[in-house]
Amino acid sequence: MSLLEVRDLSVTFTRSGSEPVHAVDGVSFDVAAGQSVGIVGESGSGKSVTSLAVMGLLPSRGVRVGGTVMLDGNELTDMDQRALRDVRGRDVAMIFQDPMTSLNPVVTIGRQLTEVLIRHAGLAKGAAKAEAEQLLRRVGIPDPVRRLGEYPHQLSGGMRQRVMIAIAIACRPKLLIADEPTTALDVTIQAQILDLLRTLVAESGCGMIMITHDLGVVAGLCDDVHVMYSGRIVESAGTKDLFARPSHPYTDGLLQSIPRIDDEDPDAVLHTIPGSARDTVAWERGCAFQPRCSRAVAECLAGPPAMAELGTPLVPHPVRCLRPVGDDVVLHEGNVAR
Amino acid sequence: MLRFIVRRLALLVPILLGLSVLLFAWVRALPGGPAYALLGERATPEAIAAIESQLGLDRPLWEQYLQFLGRAVRLDFGASIQTGQPVTEEMLRRFPATIELALAALLIAVAVGIPLGYLAARRYGTWIDNLAVTGSLLGVTIPIFFLAYMLKYVFAVELGWLPTAGRADPRARADHPTGFYVLDGIVTGNLDASWDAIQHLILPALALSSIPLAVIVRITRASVLNVVNEDYVRTAEAKGLLPGTITRRHVLKNAMLPVTTVIGLQLGVLLAGAVLTEKVFAFSGVGQFMADGLVQRDFPTIQGFILVIAIVYVVINMIVDLVYGLLDPRVRVS
Ligand SMILES: Nc1ncnc2c1ncn2[C@@H]1O[C@H](COP(=O)(O)OP(=O)(O)OP(=O)(O)O)[C@@H](O)[C@H]1O
Ligand code: SF4
Numbered sequence: 001m002s003l004l005e006v007r008d009l010s011v012t013f014t015r016s017g018s019e020p021v022h023a024v025d026g027v028s029f030d031v032a033a034g035q036s037v038g039i040v041g042e043s044g045s046g047k048s049v050t051s052l053a054v055m056g057l058l059p060s061r062g063v064r065v066g067g068t069v070m071l072d073g074n075e076l077t078d079m080d081q082r083a084l085r086d087v088r089g090r091d092v093a094m095i096f097q098d099p100m101t102s103l104n105p106v107v108t109i110g111r112q113l114t115e116v117l118i119r120h121a122g123l124a125k126g127a128a129k130a131e132a133e134q135l136l137r138r139v140g141i142p143d144p145v146r147r148l149g150e151y152p153h154q155l156s157g158g159m160r161q162r163v164m165i166a167i168a169i170a171c172r173p174k175l176l177i178a179d180e181p182t183t184a185l186d187v188t189i190q191a192q193i194l195d196l197l198r199t200l201v202a203e204s205g206c207g208m209i210m211i212t213h214d215l216g217v218v219a220g221l222c223d224d225v226h227v228m229y230s231g232r233i234v235e236s237a238g239t240k241d242l243f244a245r246p247s248h249p250y251t252d253g254l255l256q257s258i259p260r261i262d263d264e265d266p267d268a269v270l271h272t273i274p275g276s277a278r279d280t281v282a283w284e285r286g287c288a289f290q291p292r293c294s295r296a297v298a299e300c301l302a303g304p305p306a307m308a309e310l311g312t313p314l315v316p317h318p319v320r321c322l323r324p325v326g327d328d329v330v331l332h333e334g335n336v337a338r
Numbered sequence: 339m340l341r342f343i344v345r346r347l348a349l350l351v352p353i354l355l356g357l358s359v360l361l362f363a364w365v366r367a368l369p370g371g372p373a374y375a376l377l378g379e380r381a382t383p384e385a386i387a388a389i390e391s392q393l394g395l396d397r398p399l400w401e402q403y404l405q406f407l408g409r410a411v412r413l414d415f416g417a418s419i420q421t422g423q424p425v426t427e428e429m430l431r432r433f434p435a436t437i438e439l440a441l442a443a444l445l446i447a448v449a450v451g452i453p454l455g456y457l458a459a460r461r462y463g464t465w466i467d468n469l470a471v472t473g474s475l476l477g478v479t480i481p482i483f484f485l486a487y488m489l490k491y492v493f494a495v496e497l498g499w500l501p502t503a504g505r506a507d508p509r510a511r512a513d514h515p516t517g518f519y520v521l522d523g524i525v526t527g528n529l530d531a532s533w534d535a536i537q538h539l540i541l542p543a544l545a546l547s548s549i550p551l552a553v554i555v556r557i558t559r560a561s562v563l564n565v566v567n568e569d570y571v572r573t574a575e576a577k578g579l580l581p582g583t584i585t586r587r588h589v590l591k592n593a594m595l596p597v598t599t600v601i602g603l604q605l606g607v608l609l610a611g612a613v614l615t616e617k618v619f620a621f622s623g624v625g626q627f628m629a630d631g632l633v634q635r636d637f638p639t640i641q642g643f644i645l646v647i648a649i650v651y652v653v654i655n656m657i658v659d660l661v662y663g664l665l666d667p668r669v670r671v672s
């Protein structure tokens with residue numbers, strides 16, 4: 001049994017007066033202890049909503065959540081808020097995208113760190129402060145004693161994200177969810193933060209979900225990757241396998257749009273995926289990627305494409321596509337690969 | 339800190355200079371001039387001439403203005419036309435009453451307004467929220483003297499629950515060392531006098547609190563609605579903190595920032611509102627003196643009152659900014 005088992009998770013926003021939005025639709029994945037799992041996809045694909053659903057942080061009104069989320073054998077989706085509050089911050093912790101807005105501007109760093117220790121680890125104030133100092137040291141913040149008394153605006157963006165990480169790992173959670181933890185940071189700082197996360201996960205043996213729109217982040221950090229498009233997972237594979245054999249046309253497009261240092265022709269134009277995520281089709285009607293897909297055929301609009309298994313039972317590599325890349329077969333009379 | 343205070347006080351100079359020109363011009367623009375205004379319709383030309391030379395009104399305008407300014411700097415606005423006593427003395431004597439009334443009104447506005455605004459935000463879109471929003475709209479629009487009369491009529495005249503007028507029961511004996519009647523009772527060990535003063539305060543304070551209460555409800559509600567959607571509140575929830583901690587430390591502490599500013603601004607409104615409220619309840623403070631002064635064209639009093647309000651306004655706002663600096667580390671003044 002894995003540490004985290006997400007099965008058939010779906011999240012629908014039901015605003016009265018507007019069409020329901022299926023932000024997440026039938027998403028399943030596992031995270032084992034000590035494993036890092038990447039969730040990749042462009043803006044609006046449902047990555048954040050997925051992580052908020054795992055945390056039980058979606059608003060109670062106007063949202064319908066389906067499926068199950070098992071953390072270490074406990075089912076989270078039907079837990080009441082009281083019980084969930086004991087799990088959040090203790091068993092599962094989250095690092096958010098923007099360290100500028102995710103820390104309370106009028107509360108000291110020390111207080112924001114100790115409050116979670118006092119809440120879950122049952123530490124007294126003095127002990128919590130000592131522990132907070134250790135935590136800041138662990139995430140690489142120099143002069144931690146002074147920092148504890150400072151306010152977020154006195155720290156740089158990278159430092160603030162380190163504080164967020166310190167808060168997240170404070171109670172030694174079993175699962176760490178990082179939602180685009182480096183997107184808001186400078187490139188040089190990004191690498192440092194990713195290094196820190198890699199080290200912390202290796203040291204503590206916790207599981208991690210790394211949410212990003214950047215396949216480059218995944219390459220250096222994750223064991224498994226799930227690519228999301230328009231609320232569904234369209235391809236899942238081990239990281240090496242995915243990079244070696246991108247099979248969904250969307251994944252393929254993403255990979256080709258990463259600049260490569262070892263590129264033979266430095267003047268080669270970077271490939272971009274045409275169109276935007278707004279050009280989409282409801283999954284019930286067909287493949288949501290169809291309007292942007294260069295491999296699309298008529299069948300792609302005949303109902304939701306089924307998952308095709310390109311891997312083996314031991315090394316699965318499922319793809320939600322009728323015509324995966326590198327698999328050019330005639331699907332239907334007249335629809336030969338173009 | 340000291341530099342900040344000095345800078346803010348220096349701001350008073352242009353404000354007061356401007357006001358003094360306005361007030362000076364206003365008195366000269368009274369129909370028939372100040373002497374006529376003083377003596378009324380039956381004034382004889384001789385009497386008018388006598389008064390004019392007594393007030394120095396026969397001198398050139400610039401000389402009159404300099405004289406006015408010179409006196410005003412020493413807080414000397416001349417003698418009140420109502421009582422013949424120096425305006426400054428009359429106001430000093432009455433100020434404790436007005437401050438007591440304004441603070442009582444502010445206490446009501448803050449103690450009721452902040453919880454109500456918070457509740458409305460947390461129950462956004464429910465009947466509680468709608469009630470708070472409608473009620474606060476009513477509170478801002480309802481004329482204060484009308485509300486004062488209604489309260490007096492219902493609770494004092496008809497139901498007889500509370501006294502109709504004054505600051506204390508005229509039959510009771512009490513010493514007033516500070517002029518703040520509630521405090522006086524406590525200081526002199528005469529708690530009955532304090533209770534009596536409180537009873538006299540309730541209705542005028544309620545009437546006076548209507549506008550600040552309504553404003554505080556609205557600002558608190560809007561501010562809380564903003565803050566609960568902030569990322570750091572989500573962070574607090576992700577930490578599994580208890581709802582009480584989240585409310586106090588993460589929502590209210592931030593939501594109170596704009597409310598502080600508004601409370602400061604409302605103190606000025608309270609002083610202006612005191613004129614009408616004190617009049618209705620014969621609450622012998624600066625406001626009532628000013629209201630009577632308006633009727634009797636007691637222009638020295640009116641001039642003094644307006645200048646004092648301006649000073650109080652600037653000083654209060656300075657204090658608010660200092661408090662704001664304490665609450666918000668980002669703007670803390672060095
Ligand atoms: N509160 C909400 N009400 C209605 N729709 C929402 C709400 N929150 C998210 N959505 C919708 O859910 C979809 C997925 O949003 P989500 O935030 O998960 O995207 P994301 O993959 O995290 O994108 P990004 O890279 O921009 O963070 C979006 O289409 C969005 O419009
Ligand atoms: S199912 Fe069709 S449209 Fe969708 S990605 Fe595959 S080929 Fe393209």
Ligand SMILES: [Mg+2]
Pocket residue numbers: 047048049179
């Ligand atoms: Mg997101």
